[in-house]
Amino acid sequence: MENLNIKVSSAPYIKSGNGLNKIMIDFIIALIPALLVGVYFYKGKAIIIVAVTVVSSILAEGLWNKYVKKCAFLTDYSPIVQGLILGMIMPTFVPLWIPIIGSIFSIIVVKQFFGGFAQNFMNSQAVTKAFLITSWAGVMSKPVLDSTSAATEVVEKNISLFSQLLGQGTGGNIGELSILAICLGGLYLALRGRISLRGPIAFIIAGMLINNLLDKDLLLSGAFFIAAVFMTTDYGTTPITKLGQYVFGFIAGALGSVIVNMGYNSEGPYYAIIILNIFTPVIDFIFTKKVKSNKEV
Amino acid sequence: MITNLFNKFDFKNNIFQSDNKDIKLIKKETDVEKENNQEEKQKLISSYEGNEIKNVLIKAFNFEPNINGYETLLKERKNEIKKGIEYLKTLSEVKVVSKKGDKFTKETLKDYCDVIEVSKNDIVNDAKINKIAFSSEKVKVYDLFDMNLLGQALLEVELKNVITVYGSGIDVKGLISYGGNLTYKELFNLLNGKSEKLFKVINGGIFTGKPIYDFNANIDINTKALLFLTEEDCNYKKEIFCINCSKCVRICPENLNPIKIVNHFKLKEEKEVYKLGINNCIECGLCSYICPSNIEILQKIKVAKSTLNRGK
Numbered sequence: 001m002e003n004l005n006i007k008v009s010s011a012p013y014i015k016s017g018n019g020l021n022k023i024m025i026d027f028i029i030a031l032i033p034a035l036l037v038g039v040y041f042y043k044g045k046a047i048i049i050v051a052v053t054v055v056s057s058i059l060a061e062g063l064w065n066k067y068v069k070k071c072a073f074l075t076d077y078s079p080i081v082q083g084l085i086l087g088m089i090m091p092t093f094v095p096l097w098i099p100i101i102g103s104i105f106s107i108i109v110v111k112q113f114f115g116g117f118a119q120n121f122m123n124s125q126a127v128t129k130a131f132l133i134t135s136w137a138g139v140m141s142k143p144v145l146d147s148t149s150a151a152t153e154v155v156e157k158n159i160s161l162f163s164q165l166l167g168q169g170t171g172g173n174i175g176e177l178s179i180l181a182i183c184l185g186g187l188y189l190a191l192r193g194r195i196s197l198r199g200p201i202a203f204i205i206a207g208m209l210i211n212n213l214l215d216k217d218l219l220l221s222g223a224f225f226i227a228a229v230f231m232t233t234d235y236g237t238t239p240i241t242k243l244g245q246y247v248f249g250f251i252a253g254a255l256g257s258v259i260v261n262m263g264y265n266s267e268g269p270y271y272a273i274i275i276l277n278i279f280t281p282v283i284d285f286i287f288t289k290k291v292k293s294n295k296e297v
Numbered sequence: 298m299i300t301n302l303f304n305k306f307d308f309k310n311n312i313f314q315s316d317n318k319d320i321k322l323i324k325k326e327t328d329v330e331k332e333n334n335q336e337e338k339q340k341l342i343s344s345y346e347g348n349e350i351k352n353v354l355i356k357a358f359n360f361e362p363n364i365n366g367y368e369t370l371l372k373e374r375k376n377e378i379k380k381g382i383e384y385l386k387t388l389s390e391v392k393v394v395s396k397k398g399d400k401f402t403k404e405t406l407k408d409y410c411d412v413i414e415v416s417k418n419d420i421v422n423d424a425k426i427n428k429i430a431f432s433s434e435k436v437k438v439y440d441l442f443d444m445n446l447l448g449q450a451l452l453e454v455e456l457k458n459v460i461t462v463y464g465s466g467i468d469v470k471g472l473i474s475y476g477g478n479l480t481y482k483e484l485f486n487l488l489n490g491k492s493e494k495l496f497k498v499i500n501g502g503i504f505t506g507k508p509i510y511d512f513n514a515n516i517d518i519n520t521k522a523l524l525f526l527t528e529e530d531c532n533y534k535k536e537i538f539c540i541n542c543s544k545c546v547r548i549c550p551e552n553l554n555p556i557k558i559v560n561h562f563k564l565k566e567e568k569e570v571y572k573l574g575i576n577n578c579i580e581c582g583l584c585s586y587i588c589p590s591n592i593e594i595l596q597k598i599k600v601a602k603s604t605l606n607r608g609k
Contacts, residue, residue, distance in 0.1 A: 006498055008508040010596045012582040013499055013524070013531060014310065018589040020540060118540040193301035236541040240554070288554060291574035 020117075024077035026192050030185035031084050034226075037181050038174040042092050046174045049099055050087035057083030057103040064112050078117050079107060085230055086125045088175025089223075089270070093143060098136065102128045118236030122277045126231060126270040133267065172266075176222025186229035198242065199232035199249040206253030207269075214261050224256065227269035237277045241287040248283060252276045305418070306548055306583065312530060313363040313463050315471035320373050320459060323475045323487050338450040341518075345447065346388060352436045353385055354427065355444060357395040357402045360420045360581075361502025363463050364522045366472045367441055368401050370459060375405065377448025378441060382409055384451055385439075392430050396420065421550040421581055442521050458518060462488065466495045466525035482512050485525065496531060499524040504582035537590045545584035545594060551577050555584040555594045562601040575602060 038046045061079040065071055083103055090099055110124040111117065133140050175182070189195045207220050232238055232249050239248050252272045259268030300307050357367050371378065385391050393412045395402040403412045419425045427436040442459060449456050457476045462469060467488040475484065481498060498509040500520055516523075545555045553574050561569045578598055585595040 004492055004495060004512055006495060006510070006512065008510050009497070010593065011506060012504045012586045012595070013497065013506065013508075013526065014312075014503050015532070015534070015585070015591065016587050017532065018544075018587065019534065019591075020537070020589060023542075023589060116538060119538070191298045191301055197302070240541065240543040240546055288557075289552060289574070290572050291577065 020076045020078070023194055024081050026189060026194050027081045028077075028084065030189045031081070031088070031175075031230075033181035033184050034088060034175040034178065035084070037178040038088070041177055042174060045092045048096070049090050049092065049094070050084065050174065052096055053087035053090065053099040053103050054080060054083035056100045057086070057107050060104045060107040061112070064108055068112075076117070082106060082111070082124060085226075086128060089125060089129055089173050089226060091140065091142070091173050094139060098132060098139065102132050105131060121237060121280070122274050123231050123234050123237050126227075126273045129267060129270050130274060172222055176226060179222060179225050182222065182225040182229055189229075189233075195229075195233040196245065198245040199238060200228040202246050202249030203228040203232050203253040203256075203269075206250045207257045210254050210257035211261065214257075216261055220257075221260070221266065223266060224253075224269050227256065227273055228253075231270075231273045237280060239280050239283045239287070241284055244280075244283040244287045247287075248276055248280070306421075308362045310362065312465065313365070315366075315463075319369065320472045320474050321469065322457075323469075323473050323484070324477075337456065337518075338453070341446060341450045341456075342384075345385065350435050350437050351389045352431045353389050353391045354430055354436050354438045355382065355385075355391065355393045356426070356438060356440050357393060357399065358420060359440070359502070359521075361504055361506075361522070363524060364461060364502055366461060368399075369472060370441055370445065371402060371405055374445045374448070374459070377452060378444045379406075379409060379448070380451050381444035381447035382406070384447065385444075386410065389437075394426055394430060421583070422579060424579070425550075440521065443519070446518070456518070458516075458520065460520050461522045462525070463522075464525035465527045465530050466490055478515050480513050480515055481509060484516065484523075485512075488525075490525060494527045495525060496528045497524070497526045499526065504586065505580070534591045536592055539592060540590055542589060544587045544589070548583045548587050550581060550583070551579060553578060555598065556592070558601065559592075559594060559597045562597070567605065570601065570605070575605070578602070 035046075035050065038050075057079040058074070062073040065075060066073055086103060086106055087099065090102075106124040106128040110122065110127055111120050114120045186195070186197070186200060190197050204220065204224065207224050208218055211218055211220065228249075232245075232252065239245050252269075252275075255275060256269035256272035259265055259271055265271075357371070359365075359367075382391060382393075391410050393402070393406055393410055394415055395412055397414045397416050399414075403414075406412055413430050415426055415429060419429070423438055427438075430436070445459055446456065455476055457474045459472060459474045461472055463471075467485065467490045469488045473488075479487075485492075485495075498512070499506040500509055500517070500523060501507055502522060503524065506522075506524065539556055539560075546553075549555060551574070555578075558570055558573050558575055558578075561573065575598065580595060580599065582595045585593055588594060
């Protein structure tokens with residue numbers, strides 16, 4: 001007589017097999033092209049800064065998990081992705097203690113104090129950049145070599161559009177050099193179904209519109225594209241509804257362009273993102289469908 | 298990959314694919330061919346009468362991925378299905394619905410009744426199909442598998458039920474037909490099942506099926522599909538927190554927000570739950586299927602519905 005042990009559970013019986021770790025691996029693959037361009041132009045310094053950021057993020061999350069939450073050292077791959085994006089928006093001329101303090105702030109204060117992955121209300125990398133700039137303004141600003149030599153080096157070059165897209169190495173943070181590489185990453189993520197392209201497209205179009213109104217060049221900087229692809233699609237800090245994503249992207253793009261052109265601050269898109277993150281619950285509430293019910297009390 | 302850009306639902310699994318060229322006959326070796334008694338056939342025929350609803354829809358597809366093989370069924374059992382449709386036409390108005398791109402159904406049945414085509418995005422929700430076909434709410438929906446049984450009862454032949462079987466616990470895949478009263482255990486042994494590996498037995502589709510706990514019970518006459526799954530097929534993973542990825546919102550056929558309903562119910566806010574449309578949920582199970590955090594959304598919405606309706 002065979003003894004059969006069959007189990008009973010609730011529907012559905014087979015799941016799609018998605019998981020948080022598979023999503024994080026797709027994000028890592030999408031970030032690689034932009035990093036490779038940065039390493040090609042800046043050589044050794046870029047590798048050191050990005051590596052220090054990633055390692056300190058993993059350590060900060062591991063120590064918090066082990067001694068405060070009392071679970072395994074690493075529960076998923078999310079600190080790797082957050083460390084990579086933070087490393088990409090760092091400049092190359094900073095001393096090494098700046099990325100270490102920055103990653104500890106972004107993992108522990110912005111993410112873990114609020115409950116974990118996707119429970120925070122502001123984008124962790126953008127807030128960290130704003131915190132570092134306001135606290136250590138002198139260290140984070142670009143060093144000028146000499147007042148006389150800087151004045152005599154004003155030369156106008158004609159750079160073709162194609163090489164502007166590919167990357168010039170003339171300045172900017174590590175990952176912001178090549179627009180083409182960032183767009184390739186964004187397209188890969190959209191084809192795999194991890195992000196939707198509504199927010200990024202609205203962000204870029206609004207930036208170009210306001211640039212045109214203020215009589216500036218239509219080609220946006222690399223900071224715009226990083227903010228568009230990796231920050232307007234962040235899980236947990238951006239709206240869920242379709243119309244809400246369009247509205248979020250449009251207003252953030254307009255604000256970003258205003259800050260860059262009228263405030264002479266090249267980190268404009270990151271400030272625009274953290275301002276709009278506060279309005280996410282309101283945007284979701286306005287655009288959710290409500291059903292009228294004749295409930296009798 | 299490109300379908301991901303346009304948010305279309307695509308199911309990919311190797312377990313539910315088979316050639317489906319013909320219907321295999323499964324029967325016990327010691328079984329004698331006998332006619333079912335007239336009582337059972339009369340019961341089947343009379344279950345179609347006595348309805349006050351005058352509009353009837355017959356579906357030639359199903360959104361569950363393991364209930365497939367409708368073309369082969371129509372080819373092999375043409376006479377029974379036509380007889381069943383003719384009988385139903387005497388009681389009420391009948392229309393047949395098929396998926397867009399399905400030419401075989403239209404060619405075969407167009408002389409008997411109207412054949413309407415429905416696009417791929419609308420196949421989950423029965424209410425939407427009713428509106429497209431009849432533009433009214435009260436419609437009765439049947440399937441080609443039901444018509445096969447009804448035709449057999451009318452033509453006075455032995456009742457042989459046709460079902461689909463899938464799963465890694467057995468050797469056979471696809472459409473089979475069996476006669477007489479079989480128990481689950483006998484059918485499992487006839488299909489060369491491996492009893493060490495069996496983990497779950499399900500009657501129906503993977504989204505809306507019912508689990509079986511009594512292996513020695515008789516198989517119901519209205520069964521359409523059976524699943525014999527092993528532990529590898531089920532691939533159970535632990536449930537973690539919601540990561541706000543918005544996949545459940547995109548896939549819901551009624552355009553609701555499933556995870557928000559669950560969170561508001563946990564905070565005991567009844568008004569908000571009604572405003573978000575909990576009574577419109579058709580319990581299809583697609584939100585639980587696609588969640589990356591493995592949250593059991595369907596089960597929690599069912600609990601919420603029964604708790605709220607208890608005092609009424």
